[in-house]
Amino acid sequence: MPSSQPRVISVRGGRVRPSGSWLYVWLDSATGEIVHVGGTGFDPELRAHLHLTGDDPQLGRVRVTVPRSSERDFDVLAFELSERIDRPRAKEALTLRLLDSFKEVEHREQPSSEMSELIDSIAQEVKKYVDSLPGSTDG
Secondary structure, three states: OOOOOOOOOOEEOOEEOOOOOEEEEEEEOOOOOEEEEEEEOOOHHHHHHHHHHOOOOOOOHHHHHOOOOOOOOEEEEEEEOOOOOOHHHHHHHHHHHHHHHHHOOOOOOOOOHHHHHHHHHHHHHHHHHHHHOOOOOOO
């Protein structure tokens, strides 16, 4: 049942104020290759759209940096973060953790226990999803 409570989207000084905090992982849906890890305060669907359509390279990063992005299929896994979590630090920790998981690189120093638990949980979900893809090279 839809909520009768409105979601308030604040616009101040001509700019939308983000109301959330997310990490997201772009996966090639055919191979399971991780092509991008990001973080945003906006809805992940909006951010995914901007990644593919933004003229500004900072907004359209996937379009600009991922070869043949307009010809490939992707799944974007989005994970909501608590207000207590520093999103840029979490993104960095997740990126390093995913490198550890998929590339078997040397173990790195772990972040705080709360951050570490969160990142480990997200990395496990990403790995599980990748392993479920029929064409996954990691599964």
